[in-house]
Amino acid sequence: MRLTRTTKRSTFPFGLSLSKPFGELRDGPSTSSGRAVRVAVACAAALATTLALAAPPAQGVSKNEIVLGSIQDLSGPIAGFGKHVRLGMLLRVDEVNEQGGVNGRKIKLLVEDSAYDPKKAVLAAQKLVNQDKIFAMVGHIGTAQNNAAMPVQFEKNVINFFPVTAAREMYEPFHRLKYSFAATYFDQMRTALPKLVKEKNAKKVCTLYQDDDFGLEVLRGAEAGLKSMGMELVEKTSYKRGATDFSSQVARMKVAGCDFVVLGTIIRETIGTIGEARKTGFSPTFFGSSATYTDLIHKLGGKAMDGLYATHTVQHPYLDEASQPIRFWATKYKTKFNEDPTVFSVYGYNVIDGFLQAAQKAGPNLTTDSFIKAMDSLTIPADMFGGPEQTFSPKKRLGNDLSRLSQLQDGRWKVVSDYVRP
Template identity: 30%
Template sequence: MSMNRRQMLATSAAALALGGSLRPARAAGVSAGEIVVGTHLDLSGPAAAGMPALRNATELALAQANAQGGIHGRQVRLIVEDNGSQPQLAVRAVQKLIRSDEVFALLNPFGSGTNAATIGAAVEAGTVVFGPWAASAIMHQVAGGSPLLFTTVQNYNTTTERALNWALPEWGSQRVGVIYMEGPFGDLIRAGVTPALAAAGLSVTEEAAYRPGDIDFSSQVARMRAANVDTIIAATITRETVGVMAEIKRLGWDGVKVLTAIPGRSTVVARLGGADTEGLYGVGGWRLHGEDTTDTDAQAFIAAYREAYDAVPDENAANAYSYTNWFLNSLRAAGEDLTTDSFVEGARATAHNDFTTYSEQSFVENHAMPEMVSVDRIENGVWVPQTEPF
């Protein structure tokens, strides 16, 4: 899916602002005793509620590795900056991380728009970008196919399409509406909706866009109801998913099915939304574990997280922990003479399988494969699988 002209111009301007006179630094942030990595998260914007989980779990995985002697004798140090889900703030954050802090890599940076504004210049500067929480296909497009970008988040278009290929005939959907965020994230969801509808002999009945940061979804839901849709595809993240469902429940609109894409299938959504999110469907891309899990590795993670942060981790924490450990294993595979070249070779040779994954994964063209999904539903405040992973 191509970015539209306005998005491309904004991204190019941001990249120029960030890139400036930077030159590739093949082993920036690497010294005899330390590897410096950075990240930028939404600590003050619309997704801020989910950010402590990402930050804490990333720090936990690094702390555990450091306690065991680090990576080839080097301690890994993390620097965190706020992007507020705003591209211009992300540009400033990444400028600092690359120019002042001289990080070796950006690890688990958050947001499709914020990463689209910064990834191109980051890889041009010789900085590894590992596991951006963003629309993976567009990130590779912005990075120009750079070998320094490794994506772990499932492609939103392919996973949405696969989930809808199951859901549309299962539900007997006839009139489908789409509520989507303006920008790369929403574009990719819609790129998955279109072929799935075509395969079912359908077309979009109604669409309604919203902007990042919007909190009122009354007009978008009103358009869906006026069009008498029976299914709504929600290209929404945390607060937006709750907002859409709250408006549907406020109207007493029964019978419509709502399917949120991968970012909205979050335990944070179920917790924040409460009764309003009951019955919401979501596209799942990883295993969920509650405190009652019988998986021993998940139990160990939950116990370590609770001890460190006096809180129970959600799946965002689990995924950040998982991606960070994949990054650490890639560093180990890179060997003692760490450069971006040796890291690329090590990451491409490192498979990954843990308590979060549906199957063993490896990087194919620098993207985590295979991509598998499930369709889940919130029942009594908990996401309950409606399908096996497929």
């Protein structure tokens, strides 16, 4: 059997072929066939580069669009918050899209309902991250809900941007995909509680808190604040998320002789607790975190809510005393949604505004890495709603640690302290 030695031919684009090694073509005499091959190789390289540049630079980012996701409570116990966070975000999204978007890309916001249930938050995150392919999660409401959903996001390199919760877990422990904007519940309590306890000359401080990650953050901040004064909580009582009856907890605190109660509560728990206390003749000073700083407390609870103290960063936009820019903003909000804005509308609006500032700074080639680089040198100026300046760095993922006190007086929140730094 006769063996025939053949030269292996390599096929190139445009129908050209090569039977000599590259080195021979490169080093040997210049020929028309050699030039053709070199042209073909250069064209192929240019085509590959063009295709690479045309590919989507990151999940949720296309030539004309950035897809964002958010998880809100739209049907559960804090649906009043979730609704207005969503509307505030939509207002800012509509504004920027009407102006042409950010670096030529429109914003698409997808919102899922968790009903304030961590298990539903996980399912919502899975849908947004894996099916809808969002670039970032923005303004997700709830501490336990964020803690449950973040692992789903981080597995796919999806940023958790400005969640609507003031828990320390939103920026601690450090993770490159975490950014938070709100002074923490822990620091709110730790700094404001000693001042208010001294002012009221309180002797027996107690607490009622939601038995989850949110309530525990308020509890720990209260304990830290009292420890700095050489005091301890006299009574600790809790409730399950979604509870509606607080008579037994109020009875325990009354029996303990509490003259000051720290509330790790939100809307209906705050109203239910204070209402039960008033009914039974129990009249301590009530003090809550920024989770109780909402117009819904006095709208739903009435006159009985007067006297409640709460911490906060931005202020509720009472329009009859607001500045002209806030009134202009509120008019747009009411025209679009047929209702007045709330402080949670402000949160939602500012969340999207912060994202837009970072995305603009990141430039046309928006990726997770370019967004992080932009955020890590970003300063967000003080806003028209009273919120202080926010700054970020590669090691600083909480933009603001300042909070102040307000009190419900005659059915509206009145600021009663300056900003306090931890």
